[in-house]
Amino acid sequence: MPDPDRQDRETRSRMRTSARQAITAAGADTESLALGRRSKSEAWKSVAFLALMLFCVLVALALLVTLIIDAFIDGSSRLNADLLTQFPSGVPENAGLQSAIFGSLWVIGMMIITVVPLAVGAAIYLEEYADRSKWYNRIVELNIQNLAAVPSIVFGILGLGLIVRGPLDLGFVAYAGSLTLALLVLPTVILASREAIRSVPSSLSDGSMALGATKWQTIWHHVLPNAIPGIATGTILAVSRAIGETAPLLLVGATVFVTFNPEGPFSEGYTTLPVQIFNWVSRPQDEFRTLAAAGIIVLLFILLLMNSFAIWIRNRYARQT
Amino acid sequence: MRISRRRRYGLILAASAIAIGGIAAGCGDDDDDSSNGGEDLSGSITIDGSSTVAPLSEAAAEQFQAENSGVRVTVGTSGTGGGFEKFCRGETDISDASRSIKDEEIQACADAGITYEEITVGNDGLSVAVNLENDWAQCLTVEQLNAIWGPDSKVNNWNQVDPSFPDEELVLFGPGTDSGTFDFFTEAINGEEGAQRTDYNNVGEDDNQAVTGVEGNVGGMAYFGFSFIQENEDKVRAVEVDSGNGCVAPSTETVQAGEYTPLGRGLFIYPSGEALQRPEVQGFARFYIENNDAIAEQALAIPLSDDQREQANAQIDTLVSGGGE
Numbered sequence: 001m002p003d004p005d006r007q008d009r010e011t012r013s014r015m016r017t018s019a020r021q022a023i024t025a026a027g028a029d030t031e032s033l034a035l036g037r038r039s040k041s042e043a044w045k046s047v048a049f050l051a052l053m054l055f056c057v058l059v060a061l062a063l064l065v066t067l068i069i070d071a072f073i074d075g076s077s078r079l080n081a082d083l084l085t086q087f088p089s090g091v092p093e094n095a096g097l098q099s100a101i102f103g104s105l106w107v108i109g110m111m112i113i114t115v116v117p118l119a120v121g122a123a124i125y126l127e128e129y130a131d132r133s134k135w136y137n138r139i140v141e142l143n144i145q146n147l148a149a150v151p152s153i154v155f156g157i158l159g160l161g162l163i164v165r166g167p168l169d170l171g172f173v174a175y176a177g178s179l180t181l182a183l184l185v186l187p188t189v190i191l192a193s194r195e196a197i198r199s200v201p202s203s204l205s206d207g208s209m210a211l212g213a214t215k216w217q218t219i220w221h222h223v224l225p226n227a228i229p230g231i232a233t234g235t236i237l238a239v240s241r242a243i244g245e246t247a248p249l250l251l252v253g254a255t256v257f258v259t260f261n262p263e264g265p266f267s268e269g270y271t272t273l274p275v276q277i278f279n280w281v282s283r284p285q286d287e288f289r290t291l292a293a294a295g296i297i298v299l300l301f302i303l304l305l306m307n308s309f310a311i312w313i314r315n316r317y318a319r320q321t
Numbered sequence: 322m323r324i325s326r327r328r329r330y331g332l333i334l335a336a337s338a339i340a341i342g343g344i345a346a347g348c349g350d351d352d353d354d355s356s357n358g359g360e361d362l363s364g365s366i367t368i369d370g371s372s373t374v375a376p377l378s379e380a381a382a383e384q385f386q387a388e389n390s391g392v393r394v395t396v397g398t399s400g401t402g403g404g405f406e407k408f409c410r411g412e413t414d415i416s417d418a419s420r421s422i423k424d425e426e427i428q429a430c431a432d433a434g435i436t437y438e439e440i441t442v443g444n445d446g447l448s449v450a451v452n453l454e455n456d457w458a459q460c461l462t463v464e465q466l467n468a469i470w471g472p473d474s475k476v477n478n479w480n481q482v483d484p485s486f487p488d489e490e491l492v493l494f495g496p497g498t499d500s501g502t503f504d505f506f507t508e509a510i511n512g513e514e515g516a517q518r519t520d521y522n523n524v525g526e527d528d529n530q531a532v533t534g535v536e537g538n539v540g541g542m543a544y545f546g547f548s549f550i551q552e553n554e555d556k557v558r559a560v561e562v563d564s565g566n567g568c569v570a571p572s573t574e575t576v577q578a579g580e581y582t583p584l585g586r587g588l589f590i591y592p593s594g595e596a597l598q599r600p601e602v603q604g605f606a607r608f609y610i611e612n613n614d615a616i617a618e619q620a621l622a623i624p625l626s627d628d629q630r631e632q633a634n635a636q637i638d639t640l641v642s643g644g645g646e
Contacts, residue, residue: 090379
């Protein structure tokens with residue numbers, strides 16, 4: 001998976017360049033207009049460019065819509081309250097997602113609570129305190145970027161060795177899953193938070209410092225509130241990635257047959273939505289594939305719900321500042 | 322300005338707290354209400370291992386919990402190898418396996434002082450499937466299967482398998498190399514675990530894809546568990562296999578009787594002797610054998626024969642009486 005944050009940054013710098021080019025081009029255009037010979041090939045090119053970009057958007061949209069429609073067609077017959085209230089079962093009619101929904105909510109909820117403070121803290125250090133001329137700071141920075149490209153199964157193995165067994169020794173509990181996923185998405189959230197902190201105008205913090213505020217006061221009262229929309233975006237990306245992860249969770253204790261909900265972050269025995277869907281897809285009976293399709297709809301809906309919460313926070317802050 | 326910011330931080334915190342609190346409250350509802358039956362067992366049983374055996378263990382757990390609501394059974398699918406890794410660390414009570422325990426796993430269990438028995442809880446007949454329009458391959462010998470699937474095989478047309486077969490392209494579908502089915506088939510047919518030609522359509526862990534592949538290709542061929550044949554009799558057909566004693570079709574009777582060689586196999590659970598000292602685990606193991614027909618039916622597996630059932634009960638007895646050491 002390419003690093004979305006870096007892509008984002010690249011896109012922006014590209015946009016800046018193209019804006020510059022556009023200005024130059026506009027200048028040239030005015031000139032050519034003045035000369036009365038605006039080139040036809042230039043006009044054609046801009047139409048072609050627009051068509052190409054539209055095509056890109058349509059491809060992305062078409063894939064998504066196809067997936068959703070396909071899942072709806074396959075799963076609609078099982079999209080009912082039973083699906084949400086029943087527990088896993090070997091009999092397709094009795095099978096449901098209750099323990100998987102609660103498992104996913106616990107794992108992802110605890111992951112957010114863990115990862116956001118960690119990532120924001122790291123981002124504040126790297127942006128506001130770290131001296132980039134020091135070699136260790138540069139190593140930290142380089143490693144965070146590299147971590148974003150590590151395959152998720154590797155984090156699963158790390159989680160098994162470090163969190164489930166090893167030094168933390170939590171056992172196969174839901175919070176072990178949260179921590180493993182937190183490690184997995186940490187780089188994404190750090191990079192997004194750094195970008196958000198960096199984009200706070202320096203005039204704001206300079207002004208605050210000039211009025212005698214300490215660095216801590218400046219960061220807490222001026223930099224962070226203005227960075228929240230960006231941090232929320234990073235969290236959305238993180239949740240979207242984490243909620244669909246299966247492989248690392250299978251290693252740190254997510255099981256396929258659990259007929260009770262987790263009682264807390266440290267209760268043993270949990271399952272999550274993607275694990276349950278994966279299990280159903282691989283069953284011989286057709287009815288289980290219908291269930292899997294219905295499960296995909298439920299997963300998408302829960303993801304949408306969680307993300308709209310983050311978007312609500314982002315918009316609130318974006319409007320007020 | 323400052324107050325409003327502070328309020329906004331507070332808002333986020335409050336909102337998160339409400340969200341988490343909501344989750345917690347939602348979970349509080351169904352705390353165990355196990356105080357209904359007088360003789361109900363209670364406790365928890367952790368099972369992990371082969372994804373081929375998991376449907377059996379799930380069915381057993383489900384039916385067992387219906388009678389003993391105080392017992393919590395969880396079933397994981399780390400694979401036979403992954404299951405033994407946890408089992409020999411004492412992290413699980415029962416390990417599901419679609420092959421026998423290997424030497425290094427025996428060693429790991431011995432080092433940790435874990436005792437166990439290999440108890441057969443079901444049977445499976447790996448089936449070789451062909452297209453419904455294929456009217457020539459009714460029976461294949463092990464040699465022919467080896468010629469098709471062997472690691473050095475260049476066979477790509479049915480008339481290369483047998484000159485009397487028509488000129489039809491052979492299209493192969495098989496499971497990924499992580500699968501226990503792959504291990505078992507390669508060992509039984511090619512003589513060495515993991516040895517198989519690599520230019521086939523790899524369907525990974527999704528056997529349904531192999532069914533679709535064979536259904537769509539007149540010259541298609543695949544191998545997978547017997548349950549996929551039972552569920553897809555309108556789409557694919559199983560060929561008979563001749564290992565020197567005549568052609569045998571996979572069926573409940575031939576697999577149970579041990580006639581469907583070399584592709585018939587047992588499905589096992591490995592309970593630990595220590596766990597079997599707990600009444601709920603012992604109750605579960607006995608229930609697994611006692612109600613094997615119903616469990617196997619739900620899991621689409623081939624149930625135990627009477628002999629197998631007797632042997633399983635004897636093994637549980639041995640392990641219960643000797644499990645303390």
